[in-house]
Amino acid sequence: MTTSVFTALVALVGVALGGWLSLRNQDRMWKREHLRQWRDIRLSACNEFLAANRRYVAYALDPEASVTAVPHPREPGRLMPFFNEAGRPYKEALEAGFTAMRLVAERPQTVRAGVSFVNCAREVAAARATLSEADIPSHAFERLWSAEQDFINAVRTELGLAAIPRQP
Template sequence: MNLVSNGITAAVTLFAVLLGGWLSTRNQEQLWRRDHARQWRDIRLAVYRDFLTAYREYLAFTRDPNATISAIPHPYRPGTMMPFFDEIGRPYVERLEAVELAARLVSERPATVEAVEQLLARVRAIAAARAAHIPEAIPAEEYRSLWAAESHFLATARTELGLPPASQGVAG
């Protein structure tokens, strides 16, 4: 009986060691996944913040009465105008386009990419309208479409980041 008892004790001990090792490995993997998800959430949050900052700077420049903006028909999208800024406004365009690409790169969901593209299209439409109007004469409908696109982007980004929905008010 002593040999059987020692064998059972050894088997139980070995099983406990294996189980403990497996549980430890599993816990480490869960911690790594959680840290990895947190890091990507922080990256996305920073990129989306940069995108919104660049978007607002671009919009502020288009509303500046001294801004020089021209527009031509888009070669591939009939009915859409492409705005062009002078050398003073060019950094706003470059920054917005750079962070737009970064947002598309880090987005986890196609809906967020689509919301980024919609917001970019709407702010470009404001810039194109600004090429033909003084800032105060840009049609109100352009701004309503812009604020709707902004609200949609915010809601989509919040969903992707796992944040609860925020109240949807009028931006501006």
């Protein structure tokens, strides 16, 4: 009788241990899948934001673009660019991409790099309001491409990838 009770207890312990290990394994797999899904969501949102920023700048540099600029109400010395009806979709796509990126970014450094990137794009657009596309100062573009590189590296860090070294 003792042997059969002992055998039954060993079997129950084995079933319980197997169930616990199976549950633990499923929980790990779920967590990995959850992290992968969020990584894909972050990558997609940041990619859309980058593309929208590029289209925004490309529109601002178009010789046919109509851009106006007014002083920023809270930041003296800074101009806010405005586009006509043809440029409104570019501005809206940039704002939507920027908001989506901020919603899914995990690190504050990524959001700060995104803010800098948007501000540099707006600076180029504001300069375009008073200058032709060929007369925009090169330092505005240098800041824009530097901000883009900083944003890309912040996203890469957030995704667990190594930063891309700056080109001289």
